[in-house]
Amino acid sequence: MWTDTRPAAELPRLFEKGADVISLAGGLPDLDVLPLGDISQQLARLVRLGGKLALQYTTPHVAKALVPAVADLMAREDGHADAGNLIPTSGSQMGLTAVALALGTPGDTILVQTPAYPGATAAFRTAGLDLHAAGEDADGLCPQQLRTTVRELRAAGRTVRLLYVNPTFQNPTGATLSVPRRAEILTACRELDLLLIEDNPYGLLGFDGTTTTLFQALDPQQVVYLGTFSKIFAPGLRSGWIAAPEHLRYDLARVAEIISLSPSALAQGALAAYYSRSGWTELIDRYRDSYRERCTLMADALDAELGADSPWTWQRPGGGFYLWLRHRDGADATRYAQAAAAHGVSFVPGGHFSIDGEHNDGLRLCFSNVPRKKITEAVTRLAAALTETPAVARELAEVSG
Template sequence: MWTDMRPAVEMPRLFERGGDVISFAGGLPDLDVLPLDTVSAQLSRLVRLGGKLALQYTTPHVAGALVPAIKDLMAREGTTAEPGGLVPTAGSQMGLMAVGLGLAAPGETILVQTPAYPGAAAAFRTAGLTLHAAPEDASGLDAHALRRTVAELRAAGRTVRLLYCNPTFQNPTGATLPEARRRELVAAARELDLLIVEDNPYGLLSFDGTTTTALHALDPERVVYLGTFSKVFAPGLRCGWIAAPEPIAASLRRTTEVMALSPSALTQAALGAFHSRSGWDDLLDAYRRSYKERCDLMADALEAELGTDGPWQWERPGGGFYIWLRHRDGTDTARFVAAAAEHGVSYVPGSHFGIDGEHADALRLCFSNVPRKRIAEGVARLAAALTEPASTLRGAA
């Protein structure tokens, strides 16, 4: 059977909650900042005046009313896309699956920035692709080493045409690839005839409002850009887009049509209406303020509970949703999961972000949706679990 030909693919359970557990696991946005009265009124008006169109099937294209909203967001990172190069998706996850199915053949190798978003790894594996870590150093993706890696893989008979990365406020590390490195990466991809898949959910969520030039801006013919409204508006609408060169966009549009038949006309109309009446500035600023405050609360609590010269190390991100902790001695953080649960807190072990067993010495904490008053409490619970004697940990030798 088809299911026997591919390894089992499983996503971490990020959004489960229960009892008094303080969850640092799932990357949920803070919807307290969303103007629900405004959204409700606009949705009501859409259904009342145009429901027969908004609730009907539609074509696999980005609706004209939504194009300005997308172009506004992309322009903030120095890039753009014309309607013919846009493909609607039900969020970036569908975009990742479409890329894996539409731009590569089963058995081909895709280079992946690691630690990697588990949803990307799962999508590419489900499409039958083989994952290989893209070379990196302390500053991020290394274009010089990339040339050697691709040459070695191709010499071994592997087909390598795609490079996946999440270069801005990366999930899970929160790191941003410097602009000089971005230019080097695009130049190397051009030389190697690689197509870069730029996954960009967090690029507009810097805490100080600054932005970094998107890879897509540096070479729109070489970069397939995945955008989403999940983090800058709300994930429940399940709406995103792919920006790609028109021939590639046409291929991806055929793939997404098979996957979903039709995008949601209602969702696209609602987002287009919100942008035309309110723009993005106020909402983006509100999200940025919320996440900066929560990040500061978590980082301050980590310093207070774990110190800065102990076995745990981390950096304060400049945006996004996450803080990435590493254990200096390489301890597998999965061993603390049960203890954390007993203390009433959850996190995602680093092994979920590896593609071949790496990064087990790390863990990801998400601050974006935790109630402010519970962040310090949650970190205290976590610290208690992380500092338990090894002999008391479940499964310890």
């Protein structure tokens, strides 16, 4: 069941840029690290020798030549890639939609780790699912609160079968769930007969090179895993995969085929060709180095510009793309977005990551694609906006005298 939904219409605006605006909004990777010369030669060879196949419709499977590349990526986080249970997608976004349509029924409730990736919540709403926040404690998603929430919802007549998590360098907070906490959550999921949807675009982008064991590695039959090449190669190829539990493979593959008919043989061939010649290690290390440097520059600039006395708080992430700021007094960050635009910088207000109006006191900064030489200037502009009295509050103060 397809429904109109506000977040889906707003997603493309994250990638728009004004003439003098430094964008800290859209989560774009740093494609300067790509060896474009090598990729160009490999694509040319692929088209020259096999263009009639690469440019044609193909079967709805992950290409045999690409399976080792997927298996390598998942194994770096202890995951399991069984060729028979891999389903091709046009990135994780298509995977989220396929999962929602295949495994949910309109009117079902899906539990969501919040603040949440807006593309996921838009996909779930589009499939007719009702969203409910999964409770958290100081260590992240809380298994005991999960039990309480599910039992209360079911007692109220709601059908709850799915839990969505973005557990490693989460979008937007940059937070990561520990392995012991993941094991506890999976225990609760088995008790509650909940299927866990693991969305993992950033897991290999830890700044120090370490990784965290996947939920999927801990229990492959309880987890639907969504992987993508967008963050460790390039989003323009629109290529990803679902690693499905065996008993759900048919349902998920059927919906994925309806959505796309055929995966891109050219994209899969390009990725397989790159992997067979170069592997992933060098490229992933380049991405990690780039993001570690940019994150350090941005966090250092925030420390210098806002300082410890600021009403805005944040933590340095260990990887990924994002810094998450929150206002100590709960001020709505949307009010500061206009001031930021006036100063020539953009960010995403926290309300975009809510499912029911929460997290308005937060804002997301993306450092992954900001030119290094502009990061300090961007934070200077941002700090000027965040330390102003927002226009709405100023007007109220003037009225009250």
